[in-house]
Amino acid sequence: MRFTRRQFGAALTSPVVAQGQAKKRIACLSSTYHVRSHSDNFITRFLEGYWIGDRYYEPPFTVASLWMDQVHPADIGNRLAAAYNVRVSSSIEDALTLGSGKLAVDGVVLVCEHGNYPHNVKLQQLYPRYEFFEQVVRVFRSSGRSVPVFNDKHLSYDWKKARQMYDWSKELKFPFMAGSSVPVTFRRPEVDPPLGIRMESALAVGGGWVADGGIFHILETLQAFVERRKGGETGVRAVRMMTGDAVWKAADAGQWDRALLDAALSRGQRVKPGRPEDTKNAVLGLVEYRDGFQAAVLALGGMVSDYLAAYRAGGKIESTLCYIPIENSNNFSNLVHGITQMIATGKPSHPVERTLLVSGTLAALMESRHQGERRMETPELDVRYQVSGRSWYAAGVGS
Secondary structure: OOOOHHHHHHHHOOHHHHHOOOOOEEEEEEOOOEOOOHHHHHHHHHHHOEEEOOEEEOOOOEEEEEEEOOOOOOEOHHHHHHHOOOEEEOOHHHHHHOOOOOOOOOEEEEEOOOOOOOEOOOOOEOOOHHHHHHHHHHHHHHHOOOOOEEEEEOOOOOHHHHHHHHHHHHHHOOOEEEEOOHHHOEEEOOOOOOOOEOEEEEEEEEOOOOOHHHHHHHHHHHHHHHOOEOOOEOOEEEEEEEEOHHHHHHHHOOOOOHHHHHHHHOOOOOEOOOOHHHOOOOEEEEEEEOOOOEEEEEEOOOOEOOEEEEEEEOOEEEEEEEEOOOOOOHHHHHHHHHHHHHHHHOOOOOOHHHHHHHHHHHHHHHHHHHOOOOOEEOOOOOOOEOOOOOOOOOOOOOO
């Protein structure tokens, strides 16, 4: 069963979620916690509540514990914990057990983004999401029960680790969500491909840094649209990353739909004027799906500071801006809303398979770049899933 927005809104105000004698308790695991960090964007909302459009949602749960791997020089985690009477734990085990020796919380929010972690030669930042997740699973095993878990952004830079995280969730049968705020933020206009659409091509465009963290956002935005095509998602057959002049030669050769780029850029609010072909640091990722569908992601650092998407169906192009309110990071609120649904009901707002597939596709793209931008076949990315209903994104124009 998948909740509609109306059903979820009712659930949030029901006695079980908001008016019960005791709120559910969650453990928050953070790589580091400072203003505007992802920990701030997620955990602070669970402490203080959040806004979606003109509606305020009170904190749905009690943050019972906070564990931080690194204390930032401008740390706010300890101060917020003191203000809200949150247990500051010295280990992930303690955060989940609250010193009892057994699992003592009703949900886990894992935010491993930001902090002093190295990069490898493939331009992947080696965030220890897998290692943190493994410690969570260890507590589940020793306690003989498990609870819902959310993991921020991709599961891991390494496909085998990402797959293992997913497999653990299936083995122990706990609800699992992951991913980025960009696919579920406000859309201008509110473009939502109908389920079963005969999509012919698709493109997502972004800017910013072009290491794996930046490309992840663009790739998951793409996936949130293309997973709705006829037949559902069947996985990725091959990928290839290109840079520089090769990006535009690939367009001329028909390897990606150049008209989609113009349509996407027309929706942008933070797009510098000029020809995309003049962008010095263009990065292209070609994605070949197992059902024959082809799509692309394009990073135009220096020109684009938005996340944009476009697709062609029936000869017609639709495009939209996935709007990021930079003044208050309110793009995170709807994702927090979805996490709340999962912990309250056990029903994720969107399938974790989306992020699993994107994690593997991203890893393969970074490998392609490392190996001289060659095409990489990906038989391991046989990830199949179906979505239903309206896409989970925030309604309205956003703050």
